[in-house]
Amino acid sequence: MMTLKRSLAFSLGLLFLGLNAFGDVWYSENFDNFKDGDIAGQDDWKTAMNQKTCQIGSEVTRGDTGKSILVTENTMVTRSFDGTHDGIQYTSLFTQREKGAGTMLFYIGGDALKWGGAAVFNIKPDATIHALDGTAGQQVAQGKFGEWHHLRIVLDFKDRTYDFYVDDEQVADDFGFRGEGGKGGVNPSLSWIFFGWDHPTALTNYIDDIEMGDGEGETAGKPQAVSASDKLATTWGKIKQRL
Numbered sequence: 001m002m003t004l005k006r007s008l009a010f011s012l013g014l015l016f017l018g019l020n021a022f023g024d025v026w027y028s029e030n031f032d033n034f035k036d037g038d039i040a041g042q043d044d045w046k047t048a049m050n051q052k053t054c055q056i057g058s059e060v061t062r063g064d065t066g067k068s069i070l071v072t073e074n075t076m077v078t079r080s081f082d083g084t085h086d087g088i089q090y091t092s093l094f095t096q097r098e099k100g101a102g103t104m105l106f107y108i109g110g111d112a113l114k115w116g117g118a119a120v121f122n123i124k125p126d127a128t129i130h131a132l133d134g135t136a137g138q139q140v141a142q143g144k145f146g147e148w149h150h151l152r153i154v155l156d157f158k159d160r161t162y163d164f165y166v167d168d169e170q171v172a173d174d175f176g177f178r179g180e181g182g183k184g185g186v187n188p189s190l191s192w193i194f195f196g197w198d199h200p201t202a203l204t205n206y207i208d209d210i211e212m213g214d215g216e217g218e219t220a221g222k223p224q225a226v227s228a229s230d231k232l233a234t235t236w237g238k239i240k241q242r243l
Contacts, residue, residue: 025213025220027081031056032066039069039077048113048194051076060206062094062148068208073102076196078113081212085110086157086189090217091119093210096148101125102203106195108153109179109187113194116179118187119153119162123205131164133175140164140171148208150221157189 029043039045040053047053054077055070062068069077091108103124109117121131127143129151143149143166152165160180164172179187190212197203211220 024215024217025211026083026085027210027212029211030062030066030209031068034067036067043079045077045079048076048078048196049115049198051196051198053077054196060096062208066208068206071104071196071203071205071207073197073200073203076105076194076198078192078194080113080192081190084189085191085212085214088154088156088215089190089212090152090154090215090220091190091193091210091212092150092152092217092220094148094150094208094221095123096206097123097127097143097145098204099125099145100203101201102197102199104195104203104205105197106151106193108155108190108193109177110157110189110191111185111187113192114179114185116185116187118155118157118160118177118179118190119164119175120178121151121153121164129166129171131172131175132178133172134180135178141166141169152217152220154216155190157187160187 034042034056036056036058038053039056040047052075054075056067057070058067059070060068095104097104103122105122106120107115107117108119121129123129123143127145128139129141129143130137131140150167154163156162160177161174162177163170164175177187179185195207209221211217
């Protein structure tokens with residue numbers, strides 16, 4: 001039979017592995033607990049590039065209940081993150097746009113907030129999805145109006161490149177950072193995201209379930225069979241049973 005000491009060591013090992021299996025996510029937000037109205041001023045979200053604030057609402061969400069961010073013309077917001085998030089990092093989010101003449105812009109990068117981000121991509125008025133390879137933009141996917149699309153960006157801050165996935169299909173491989181070499185400085189690590197549209201042409205776009213973390217984030221945006229808290233509670237229960 002397994003001794004008490006071995007049993008405790010084994011269970012603590014499971015606990016450690018369980019925590020680390022979920023330890024790569026360092027930001028996750030579904031906005032369900034935000035107040036309706038301006039997102040600027042909530043949980044360190046701020047306006048960006050001298051534009052107005054985006055809005056929080058429950059009109060369109062992923063799932064039957066909850067809230068999302070509404071992006072319209074002349075609105076742009078940003079959030080910065082503490083710590084050093086270098087090496088391989090990912091950003092995952094869901095987005096849905098409606099018909100309109102505006103373009104939905106996304107910027108992800110580090111150091112000072114700037115147009116010269118690391119990964120820069122957008123959704124055009126015809127719902128095509130474009131991404132920048134360095135300073136050269138190209139279409140990488142075709143979106144659909146009124147449908148949620150899952151975007152996952154995997155950034156390599158050592159090689160200064162990123163991969164881009166749309167609905168789990170890779171659409172860009174080793175695209176160069178936009179901010180390297182003259183468009184506003186470098187991006188040493190992942191420390192901010194901003195998005196919106198800085199023009200008066202009409203835009204209606206929703207964003208929900210933003211997640212960021214270490215590694216490539218292969219499971220980001222997918223249902224998890226066991227949450228981190230459930231895994232912790234289950235493992236601790238097993239430890240107590242063995243004591």
